[in-house]
Amino acid sequence: MNSYDVAIIGSGPGGYVAAIRCAQLGMKTAIIEKYPVLGGTCLNVGCIPSKALLDSSHHYEDAVKHFEEHGIEIPGDIKVNLKQMIDRKQSVVDQTTGGIDYLMKKNNIEVYQGVGSFKDATHVVIKGEKETEIEAKNIIIATGSKPSSLPFINIDKERIITSTEALKLTEIPKHLIVIGGGVIGLELGQVYKRLGAEVSVIEYMDRIIPTMDAGLSKELSKVLKKQKFSINTSHRVKSVERKGKEVIVKADNKKGEEVTFKGDYCLVSVGRRPYTDGLNAEAAGVKLNDRGQVEVNEHLQTNVSNIYAIGDVVKGAMLAHKASEEGTLVAEVIAGQKPHIDYNLIPGVVYTWPEVASVGKTEEQLKEAGVAYKAGQFPMRALGRSRASMDLDGFVKILADKNTDEILGVHMIGARAADMIAEAVVAMEYRASAEDISRMSHAHPTFAEATKEAALAATEDRALHI
Numbered sequence: 001m002n003s004y005d006v007a008i009i010g011s012g013p014g015g016y017v018a019a020i021r022c023a024q025l026g027m028k029t030a031i032i033e034k035y036p037v038l039g040g041t042c043l044n045v046g047c048i049p050s051k052a053l054l055d056s057s058h059h060y061e062d063a064v065k066h067f068e069e070h071g072i073e074i075p076g077d078i079k080v081n082l083k084q085m086i087d088r089k090q091s092v093v094d095q096t097t098g099g100i101d102y103l104m105k106k107n108n109i110e111v112y113q114g115v116g117s118f119k120d121a122t123h124v125v126i127k128g129e130k131e132t133e134i135e136a137k138n139i140i141i142a143t144g145s146k147p148s149s150l151p152f153i154n155i156d157k158e159r160i161i162t163s164t165e166a167l168k169l170t171e172i173p174k175h176l177i178v179i180g181g182g183v184i185g186l187e188l189g190q191v192y193k194r195l196g197a198e199v200s201v202i203e204y205m206d207r208i209i210p211t212m213d214a215g216l217s218k219e220l221s222k223v224l225k226k227q228k229f230s231i232n233t234s235h236r237v238k239s240v241e242r243k244g245k246e247v248i249v250k251a252d253n254k255k256g257e258e259v260t261f262k263g264d265y266c267l268v269s270v271g272r273r274p275y276t277d278g279l280n281a282e283a284a285g286v287k288l289n290d291r292g293q294v295e296v297n298e299h300l301q302t303n304v305s306n307i308y309a310i311g312d313v314v315k316g317a318m319l320a321h322k323a324s325e326e327g328t329l330v331a332e333v334i335a336g337q338k339p340h341i342d343y344n345l346i347p348g349v350v351y352t353w354p355e356v357a358s359v360g361k362t363e364e365q366l367k368e369a370g371v372a373y374k375a376g377q378f379p380m381r382a383l384g385r386s387r388a389s390m391d392l393d394g395f396v397k398i399l400a401d402k403n404t405d406e407i408l409g410v411h412m413i414g415a416r417a418a419d420m421i422a423e424a425v426v427a428m429e430y431r432a433s434a435e436d437i438s439r440m441s442h443a444h445p446t447f448a449e450a451t452k453e454a455a456l457a458a459t460e461d462r463a464l465h466i
């Protein structure tokens with residue numbers, strides 16, 4: 001039987017990063033993945049394919065709506081070739097997952113294909129083409145998550161679908177009904193909206209992206225409505241029914257009135273659930289909590305001391321970069337180091353256009369905690385860079401401690417906010433004040449100038465260009 005210092009179950013951004021870090025630290029490492037392709041949700045049916053489709057559909061929308069204004073004329077009709085778009089997405093995925101194969105080989109990590117199932121706290125049985133058993137001193141559970149649904153919905157994967165099917169449709173929906181106005185619903189809703197679908201979003205809470213700063217929800221809602229999205233907040237979905245090619249969704253609005261939505265596809269994007277099916281965690285004595293997550297302490301150690309868990313299968317934000325940070329942390333803990341993750345500084349991004357990005361506390365959280373704070377906000381439309389590219393929507397908002405000026409949260413919506421948020425993460429990591437950012441030179445013309453201007457506004461209400 002093969003023995004390892006560490007065996008990792010699951011090869012998503014949590015598992016494969018943990019494997020690389022373990023190998024870098026000199027540990028004999030194995031990784032077990034149930035699918036023939038490495039990379040997990042993020043690389044195969046998550047982050048990467050969704051961004052590939054967002055990019056393609058963005059190009060199409062630009063060509064149809066904005067090229068003429070830029071002085072670019074395309075003779076004849078501009079058409080979508082959905083098959084080519086989906087094929088390109090798949091080739092991006094294939095290149096990316098191929099890169100993980102290369103990294104496993106480069107780091108001498110043994111890859112096992114099959115479902116990993118605990119036999120006991122130091123042995124895992126791998127049920128693939130043949131059954132193999134391995135032994136490991138330490139085991140990391142990185143089994144991720146799966147889409148969740150509502151009890152009365154039958155996901156048929158044809159017309160009533162999850163994100164996985166939405167990434168490989170063979171036709172553009174005429175009317176896509178999206179249940180859940182969170183990250184997946186809005187990103188994939190925007191893909192099909194740009195390609196010509198009518199899109200209706202049904203959200204249970206009183207605003208879309210309800211966990212982010214309310215200012216961001218409001219601005220994104222405004223922009224999406226301008227893009228002709230139908231946004232229906234405070235709606236409680238009560239039935240989803242398929243009749244041939246039609247999907248009928250019934251919901252109660254805020255007043256308790258029944259509202260009926262009729263479309264040809266319905267995307268269910270109401271969150272994801274931790275995935276431990278087939279893992280046989282009980283054989284190792286590993287405890288799950290009542291939400292189905294693997295229970296861990298601050299070192300991401302389970303109740304069994306040599307078994308750790310990371311990523312979507314444990315508490316916290318279900319984000320690829322959070323999973324990867326946890327993978328690194330656990331590898332270093334096993335190696336006897338004392339790493340640390342500041343969860344407050346894990347940024348969150350929604351890749352709609354305009355992009356939405358956040359780090360730290362929201363205004364709602366600061367108010368609830370009774371923290372005295374000041375806010376500085378700067379609109380993207382006041383930037384030369386925004387006018388040059390015609391990306392006028394959005395703003396950057398900086399929240400800083402009223403007394404010390406330390407930055408407590410940064411919330412932005414606008415072109416390239418996903419990349420711009422990195423400056424805020426660095427600043428907060430070093431406990432910068434708003435004045436620190438306001439005194440740093442930001443290249444002109446860039447979208448990042450909005451961050452400096454928001455910092456000036458937060459420091460002394462002295463933004464320059466407004």
Ligand SMILES: Cc1cc2nc3c(=O)[nH]c(=O)nc-3n(C[C@H](O)[C@H](O)[C@H](O)COP(=O)(O)OP(=O)(O)OC[C@H]3O[C@@H](n4cnc5c(N)ncnc54)[C@H](O)[C@@H]3O)c2cc1C
Nearest residue numbers: 010012014034040041042046047116144311312318319320
């Ligand atoms: C449509 C979509 C878009 C997303 N976009 C983003 C984004 O832009 N940015 C971002 O940060 N996050 C994004 N996410 C979330 C991101 O994909 C997850 O947070 C991330 O993949 C979690 O990583 P993980 O390693 O914990 O688990 P996963 O990536 O889910 O990987 C778990 C792996 O474990 C395997 N596995 C499970 N059980 C077993 C077993 N018993 N034996 C062997 N293998 C097993 C699974 O097959 C899977 O490959 C997106 C998600 C979706 C669905």
Ligand SMILES: NC(=O)c1ccc[n+]([C@@H]2O[C@H](COP(=O)([O-])OP(=O)(O)OC[C@H]3O[C@@H](n4cnc5c(N)ncnc54)[C@H](O)[C@@H]3O)[C@@H](O)[C@H]2O)c1
Nearest residue numbers: 180181182183184185202203204269270271272318349350
């Ligand atoms: N850009 C990114 O980082 C990215 C992209 C996609 C997915 N993800 C991750 O994947 C996970 C799942 O994404 P998601 O969009 O499914 O979840 P989410 O939690 O972002 O959004 C789910 C939405 O559905 C709403 N909802 C819940 N029950 C409902 C109901 N009965 N009726 C109507 N609305 C309801 C919620 O209020 C919420 O707004 C998220 O945790 C997210 O972090 C991240």
